[in-house]
Amino acid sequence: MTDKLRTAFDAQENACDMLGSPLTRDVVGLCHENFNRGGIIAKLVRGWQGDPLNDNVPLRLAGFAHYQALSGDENLARFYESCGGLYQAADRPDLAIALDGVFQREEAAARRFLRSAPQTNETGRAAMLLLGFSEVSKRLGLPLRLREMGASAGLNLFFDQFHYRLAMDEGTLLWGDETSPLTLAATWRGGPNVRATPLQLSEKIDIASRRGCDLFPVNIQNPQERLKLQSWVWGDMPARRARLLAALAIADKAPPEIDRADAAGWVAAQIMQRPKGAATVLYHSIVWPYLGVSQRFAIESAFAQAAEDVRPDAPLVWLKMDGRELGTIARLSYRLWTGENGPEGEEVIIGPCHPHGEDLEINDDFNPV
Numbered sequence: 556m557t558d559k560l561r562t563a564f565d566a567q568e569n570a571c572d573m574l575g576s577p578l579t580r581d582v583v584g585l586c587h588e589n590f591n592r593g594g595i596i597a598k599l600v601r602g603w604q605g606d607p608l609n610d611n612v613p614l615r616l617a618g619f620a621h622y623q624a625l626s627g628d629e630n631l632a633r634f635y636e637s638c639g640g641l642y643q644a645a646d647r648p649d650l651a652i653a654l655d656g657v658f659q660r661e662e663a664a665a666r667r668f669l670r671s672a673p674q675t676n677e678t679g680r681a682a683m684l685l686l687g688f689s690e691v692s693k694r695l696g697l698p699l700r701l702r703e704m705g706a707s708a709g710l711n712l713f714f715d716q717f718h719y720r721l722a723m724d725e726g727t728l729l730w731g732d733e734t735s736p737l738t739l740a741a742t743w744r745g746g747p748n749v750r751a752t753p754l755q756l757s758e759k760i761d762i763a764s765r766r767g768c769d770l771f772p773v774n775i776q777n778p779q780e781r782l783k784l785q786s787w788v789w790g791d792m793p794a795r796r797a798r799l800l801a802a803l804a805i806a807d808k809a810p811p812e813i814d815r816a817d818a819a820g821w822v823a824a825q826i827m828q829r830p831k832g833a834a835t836v837l838y839h840s841i842v843w844p845y846l847g848v849s850q851r852f853a854i855e856s857a858f859a860q861a862a863e864d865v866r867p868d869a870p871l872v873w874l875k876m877d878g879r880e881l882g883t884i885a886r887l888s889y890r891l892w893t894g895e896n897g898p899e900g901e902e903v904i905i906g907p908c909h910p911h912g913e914d915l916e917i918n919d920d921f922n923p924v
């Protein structure tokens with residue numbers, strides 16, 4: 556187990572380096588050193604039940620340190636930009652002392668925190684999903700009944716209230732309310748069909764209702780859960796933090812309903828009964844790899860069953876920004892059942908995209924509406 560923990564620390568340090576977070580890299584590196592000399596970190600994680608790499612043990616430790624900084628631990632807060640501080644390489648020895656201190660003082664709280672897996676809600680993914688929502692809205696001309704599985708805190712259920720700045724081959728495409736607290740910037744590279752006909756997004760996308768599910772929903776009205784969500788965004792990544800806070804401010808106006816449920820049963824319940832006058836859009840982003848074979852089968856079977864009975868006034872859509880397995884490429888696609896296109900419906904593959912929603916490569920044969 557000791558070797559596995561060391562491997563997990565090494566892998567996470569390298570990942571933080573590559574992803575541009577010197578602070579998190581050094582927090583993880585210092586936890587690793589503390590672990591090696593049998594300090595408080597060894598006491599907390601030695602004998603970890605499970606796979607330390609898959610369970611993201613180093614990130615759980617880093618998340619706890621950030622959570623304490625955000626909660627007002629002054630010794631740590633001075634290193635975190637998220638708390639108004641700053642971290643430089645020369646601060647490493649002082650950071651080591653602050654980390655050791657917080658884990659010693661808050662050992663019981665750390666044990667509780669380490670039980671939960673890192674859980675983010677990446678609003679950048681809305682900059683990919685938007686194209687799917689827009690296409691569906693234009694094709695069906697109905698308000699969308701949004702149902703998101705694996706919604707986390709449910710922030711992407713408010714995608715229509717974000718402002719988008721999309722860099723395309725032809726120039727910048729803007730969408731949404733420019734006074735929104737949240738502007739998402741992404742790149743959409745277009746295939747030939749898109750270039751021949753400039754892509755036009757639906758001017759306004761009407762939403763009939765919003766609801767999600769998650770095995771571990773984040774309740775943004777609970778101050779501890781809200782802070783925990785923030786603690787998973789690395790403390791020296793101010794742009795990501797600003798995006799999260801802006802999205803929270805939008806969601807605060809009408810906090811989303813996120814059911815605590817396994818996607819398998821929940822999807823069936825949401826798509827079988829569809830109210831007339833709205834298009835039911837079941838969607839997800841980076842959730843499929845987390846599902847087991849039986850859950851995937853249950854969801855596919857639910858769609859197959861629902862597809863037998865679709866009428867034009869209550870169409871059904873399955874929109875995915877997802878991959879098959881963790882680490883594989885994500886892809887934006889949707890399948891649409893109108894009641895007039897048979898039980899197979901119509902599948903539209905838009906193209907591969909970055910898992911955090913930074914860019915989308917639109918397929919050559921995608922024909923936008």
Ligand SMILES: C[S@@+](CC[C@H](N)C(=O)[O-])C[C@H]1O[C@@H](n2cnc3c(N)ncnc32)[C@H](O)[C@@H]1O
Pocket residue numbers: 674675676677678680704705706707768769770771772816817818819839840841842845846850
């Ligand atoms: C990588 S996160 C993505 C969250 C959100 N979709 C986003 O794009 O920010 C995966 C989410 O799927 C949830 N999840 C995993 N297995 C699930 C299941 N069987 N049923 C419902 N939610 C699940 C996790 O709790 C987590 O919130």
